[in-house]
Amino acid sequence: MKNLILVLNCGSSSVKFSIIDPINEKKFLEGEVSSLNLPISYIKCITKHKNFYEKKNYKMSHKDAINFIIKKILLKYNKKLFSSVIGIGHRVVNGGDKFKKSVIINNSVLKHLEELISLAPIHNPLNLIGIKQILKYFPNLYKKNVAVFDTSFHSSLPKRAYLYAIPNKFFYKHKIRKYGAHGISCTYILKKFSKITKKKLSELNVIICHLGSGSSVSVIKNGFCIDTSMGFTPLEGLVMGTRSGDIDPSIIFYMNEELKLEIKQIKEILNNKSGIIGLNEKSSDFRYSEKKYFISKRSKISIDIFCYRLVKYISSYFFLINKNIDALIFTGGIGENSKLMREITISKLNSLNFFVDKNKNDIYCKDFSFINKENSIPILVIKTNEEIIIAKDTFDLI
Ligand code: ADP
Helix, strand or coil, rough: CCEEEEEEEEECCCCEEEECCCCCCEEEEEEEEEEECCCCCCEECCCCCEEEEEECCCCCCCHHHHHHHHHHHHHCCCCHCCEEEEEEEEECCCCCEEECEEECCCCHHHHHHHHHHCCCCCCHHHHHHHHHHHHHHHHHHHCCEEEEEECCHHHHHHHHHHCCCCCCHEEEEHCCCCCCCCHHHHHHHHHHHHHHHHCCCCHEEEEEECCCCEEEEEEECCCCCEEEECCCCCCCCCCCCCCCCCCHHHHHHHHHHHCCCCHHHHHHHHCCCCCCHHHCCCCCCCHHEEECCCCCHHHHHHHHHHHHHHHHHHHHHHHHHHCCCEEEEEEHHHHHHHHHHHHHHHCHHHHHHCCCCHHHHCCCCCCCCCCCCCCCHHHECCCCHHHHHHHHHHHHCC
């Protein structure tokens, strides 16, 4: 074994890691430290030879999680495998307008990443913790660490799509614009669709719905993203697990001025207490609302609003590529698994010639599946694989 890549993904409540051969896409190790900063954390690591599960009855921070991954999982239990790692790929949520492509991390890149924290205050600092800990333990791997950005895919957006209609200085001076997210997933999906259809990337016109705890829709014309539903931050757009998505900004003024809520509280409400959990009042897990769809009014309306918003985005994006559309694609935890969501959403798109085949929709997606009726525009479910893109970009750059 040689030339393997370690992929590190520091998310808001978990650190995911894997060791991948970037050429044949084989995964040798895969794991996650989850429920970070909660009273109990969970550690899971799966390899060909051994599965490892551990529960920690104390609060683990992101730094604790990375230290555990390095000291125990990589250097103790998988030392031989780790000795074949030649580079490390880090997922970074926001590359701002500075990073339009993946980049080898050096001191100057690190400085720019620090400067970008204000654009993604929740995610970028966590991504930076991962990078810094790795560099601390493995100084010999300096310049073998690569940052892969969720925003790069959307750097092709035309100005009319990324600029907000607010005074120009907020863009030119303060860099307030649409950045989007889920770009690494979209890159994988586009490449996979190109393989499936044997069409060149530059010929592809598709709408990709990445629906997970965070959700977004992106529209791709001739292989380039021309619009996406997430905005300056991941708060804009679709209804999500805990995020509101689009709202009238005046609600914020009203909450502040009339309801006397502080900006910090409103931020918490819109980011962590809204969306599916705000509507069903029980759980941000889509499976909860799905299970109760026919018995709980609140669960029903949470899914109905989710699908209604999704339909609005898909139909408006449809007209940006119109008759050239090759496919509508669903991916992400909800996109890949929720038959109910797909059925409700697609049934509202019949007038645009999208028709779901109920039997084909009733699948467990391991790789990809077509779920449309014969005369419909193609509709696919594709299992996303962001780690592969991070591993390949890392390998190519180093
Ligand atoms: P993340 O954005 O954290 O990567 P995922 O893409 O893993 O999120 O998606 C998480 C979401 O997928 C959760 O809301 C979860 O409820 C939903 N999900 C996972 N499995 C299913 C399923 N079988 N049916 C419906 N929803 C599911």
